[in-house]
Structure formats: C-alpha cells, structure tokens
Amino acid sequence: MSRIDIHERVQAQGRLRVAQGRQRRRRTVTRRDGVRVEVDGRWLTGFCSNDYLGLASQFEVGAALQDAAAREGAGAGASHLVCGHHALHEQLEREMADWLGVPRALLFGSGFAANLAVQQALLLEEDDVCVQDRLNHASLIDATRLAGCRLRRYPHLDAEGAMRQLRNATGGAAMLATDGVFSMDGDIAPLRALARVARDEQALLYVDDAHGIGVVGPQGRGSIAEAGLGVDEVPLHLATLGKALGGYGAVVAGDAGLIEHLAGTARPYLYTTALPPALAAASLAALKLARRDDWRRERLHELIELFRAGAGRLGLDLMASTTPIQPLLCGGEAAASAMSAAVEAAGFMVTAIRPPTVPEGRSRLRVTLSALHTPPQVQALLAAIAQARDRVPAADRHDTDR
Numbered sequence: 286m287s288r289i290d291i292h293e294r295v296q297a298q299g300r301l302r303v304a305q306g307r308q309r310r311r312r313t314v315t316r317r318d319g320v321r322v323e324v325d326g327r328w329l330t331g332f333c334s335n336d337y338l339g340l341a342s343q344f345e346v347g348a349a350l351q352d353a354a355a356r357e358g359a360g361a362g363a364s365h366l367v368c369g370h371h372a373l374h375e376q377l378e379r380e381m382a383d384w385l386g387v388p389r390a391l392l393f394g395s396g397f398a399a400n401l402a403v404q405q406a407l408l409l410e411e412d413d414v415c416v417q418d419r420l421n422h423a424s425l426i427d428a429t430r431l432a433g434c435r436l437r438r439y440p441h442l443d444a445e446g447a448m449r450q451l452r453n454a455t456g457g458a459a460m461l462a463t464d465g466v467f468s469m470d471g472d473i474a475p476l477r478a479l480a481r482v483a484r485d486e487q488a489l490l491y492v493d494d495a496h497g498i499g500v501v502g503p504q505g506r507g508s509i510a511e512a513g514l515g516v517d518e519v520p521l522h523l524a525t526l527g528k529a530l531g532g533y534g535a536v537v538a539g540d541a542g543l544i545e546h547l548a549g550t551a552r553p554y555l556y557t558t559a560l561p562p563a564l565a566a567a568s569l570a571a572l573k574l575a576r577r578d579d580w581r582r583e584r585l586h587e588l589i590e591l592f593r594a595g596a597g598r599l600g601l602d603l604m605a606s607t608t609p610i611q612p613l614l615c616g617g618e619a620a621a622s623a624m625s626a627a628v629e630a631a632g633f634m635v636t637a638i639r640p641p642t643v644p645e646g647r648s649r650l651r652v653t654l655s656a657l658h659t660p661p662q663v664q665a666l667l668a669a670i671a672q673a674r675d676r677v678p679a680a681d682r683h684d685t686d687r
C-alpha cells in the first residue's frame with residue numbers, strides 16, 4: 286500500500302521553507318504602551334500594527350471591557366442561536382449599522398470567519414462564480430474554496446478585467462468581491478467602477494473593508510461611503526473590529542434580507558461560540574470614539590503626508606497609497622528581511638512581508654501609521670530606513686527580479 290506520510294511531508298516542507306529563507310518567526314510582545322512595544326526585553330517603536338486610530342490602548346475602551354467583564358464574566362458560553370446572544374452584542378450590531386448607514390449588521394468572532402460565512406451562505410452551486418481582485422485577502426480566496434464554486438481573478442484594481450471574468454462565467458449566480466483598502470498595498474479599490482460592473486453583470490458586490498473602516502470616508506465610515514455608495518450598490522460589506530477599532534471580531538453589514546439569511550444559515554455563524562460580551566462592550570466604546578474623533582483621522586493624514594514626503598526625498602520605493610498602510614518595496618525576500626532587522630537594531634519594529642503573502646519579487650517593509658505616532662517618531666523611522674538601505678548590499682536588494 287502506498288500512502289504519503291504526513292510527518293514526512295511536513296518535514297520536507299519545513300526544509301524547503303528554510304532553503305527558501307521563508308521561515309516565519311513569531312515575536313513575543315511582553316509589554317505595550319501605545320505604539321511602544323517591548324520585544325525580547327527591548328522597547329521598540331512599532332510601525333506594523335493595524336491599530337490605526339490608537340483605540341486598542343485607549344482608556345475608555347479598556348475600561349468598558351473591564352466593567353463588562355466584571356459584570357458578565359469572560360465568555361459568552363454558547364453560540365448566538367443557542368443562548369450566547371447578549372444584549373451587548375445586539376447593541377453593537379445596532380450601533381454599527383447606524384454608523385455604517387445600513388439596515389442591519391451581524392456580529393462575527395472574526396473577519397476571517399465572516400468572509401467564509403458570506404460566501405458559503407450565498408454561493409451554493411458549483412456553477413456559481415466568485416470574481417476577485419488578484420490581491421484580495423486570503424480569507425476571501427479560501428471562502429470561495431469552501432463554498433465550492435468557481436473562482437476567477439482579475440488584475441489588481443482592473444474593473445474591466447472583472448467585467449470580462451463575469452462575462453466569461455455565466456450560468457450560475459455571481460459575486461464580485463474586493464478588498465476596500467488592500468491590506469498589503471494600502472491602495473483603494475475602484476468601487477464606483479466595480480459597482481457599475483456588478484450592476485451590469487448582475488453580480489452581488491461584496492467589499493471587505495477591514496482596513497477602511499474608521500480610517501477613510503466621512504466619519505470613518507470606510508471606503509464605500511468614501512466612494513459615495515450605499516447598500517443599493519454594495520449589498521454586503523465587512524467591517525472588522527480588530528483593526529482601527531482596536532478590539533476583536535467583525536460585522537457583516539448591509540441588506541436586511543441577506544443578513545437574516547446569514548444569521549439563519551451560515552455555518553461559520555451558527556456553529557461557533559459568540560464573541561465575549563465584554564469585547565462587544567469594548568467595541569461599543571471604540572466605535573463611539575472612531576465615529577466622533579475626526580482629530581484622529583486628521584493626525585493620521587498629517588503623518589501619512591509627512592512619511593510620504595520624507596520617503597520621496599530619500600528616494601525610497603513608495604507605493605500608490607493614501608492610507609496608513611505605506612509599504613516600501615524592497616524586491617527580494619532577503620533584502621526585506623535584512624531591512625527589517627536593520628531597522629529593528631535602530632529601535633523600530635516594522636515587519637517584512639514576503640511571499641506567499643505578496644507576489645515573488647514584491648517583498649516589502651509594511652509600514653503602518655497610527656494617530657498615536659508623533660512627527661519626530663516618523664522622521665526617526667525614515668532616517669533609520671534610509672540608513673538601513675545604505676547598509677543592505679545592493680546585491681541583496683535586487684536578489685529577485687521585480
């Protein structure tokens with residue numbers, strides 16, 4: 286009998302990753318204070334968190350979590366449909382729907398689970414199709430695999446490419462799915478053009494706005510509001526609670542009938558424990574601040590401009606992003622890792638993002654900015670990056686074709 290041994294397969298894959306320099310290493314944070322993080326006993330200034338508005342460490346948010354936990358305990362105890370659905374969940378759904386300007390919102394334990402749920406519940410047949418931007422988040426891609434329908438991808442930001450893919454895949458139902466703000470590039474999807482394509486091709490437009498919520502659009506309502514669109518054009522979208530809102534979890538927001546269907550049929554919704562009620566309380570506090578505090582977005586945009594102007598003067602390889610995600614292309618994987626290590630030696634934490642998260646030859650330092658950073662911190666980071674670039678040998682920087 287021939288059978289592949291799973292242990293051997295795992296070991297072979299591990300050796301391959303080492304040979305390719307693609308091992309992934311977790312860093313353990315022992316203490317945090319705003320954007321400062323203690324890693325391996327050393328305090329660094331972090332430029333890689335998604336806590337864009339600084340709400341994760343905001344006093345009112347932590348206090349809401351503590352108060353609710355003191356009253357309600359740690360866990361929800363059961364799934365939403367059994368007996369885990371708490372009034373705090375209900376209130377968070379209502380207030381998120383109100384903020385985002387949609388009829389309804391449904392709370393999930395994570396954005397990853399929410400994306401799985403949406404496609405599994407709506408794309409039911411093998412000849413259904415999900416048409417996706419090539420740089421969409423991994424959870425959107427995996428969701429199509431789970432749904433078991435056809436997956437078609439189009440070149441990044443290319444609405445015409447999306448139209449062609451939809452025209453070539455007729456027969457079943459169609460969803461057009463895109464990140465609102467792209468997680469590794471920081472650029473924004475052409476939502477108005479995609480909405481026209483979706484309307485013309487009778488596809489349901491789904492926008493994963495994990496990185497747009499709180500950051501872009503009026504009152505931080507995200508990339509859909511920024512594009513002047515609403516629930517008529519984008520019947521469903523994802524808003525995460527773990528990024529700009531500084532907590533954990535996600536909501537799917539949009540059309541009441543579709544949301545009702547998700548709540549009644551989506552397996553990643555039904556068969557999982559509800560989010561701890563105290564976390565819902567934290568998100569309620571965060572949402573109030575995200576909605577109200579335009580100064581956080583203004584600060585952020587000043588820092589983005591400062592960073593881009595400085596990086597431009599230094600000749601760094603910026604990408605076309607107006608959001609707090611400001612990646613610097615390094616080319617090869619070794620170069621990105623070496624740059625990250627050199628910048629860390631200078632006191633900054635900036636993660637290198639390498640394949641398979643990004644395409645070959647597009648490894649980068651993914652710099653992210655927060656409203657809590659100060660202009661001198663941004664200037665010091667730029668100086669450290671420039672110095673690192675001058676130290677990392679040019680051969681390393683071009684070790685992979687661009």
Ligand SMILES: *Cc1c(COP(=O)(O)O)cnc(C)c1O
Binds near residue numbers: 534
């Ligand atoms: C982070 C992220 C998710 C997953 O959200 P979690 O709540 O962290 O599971 C989904 N989509 C995009 C684009 C993301 O960046």
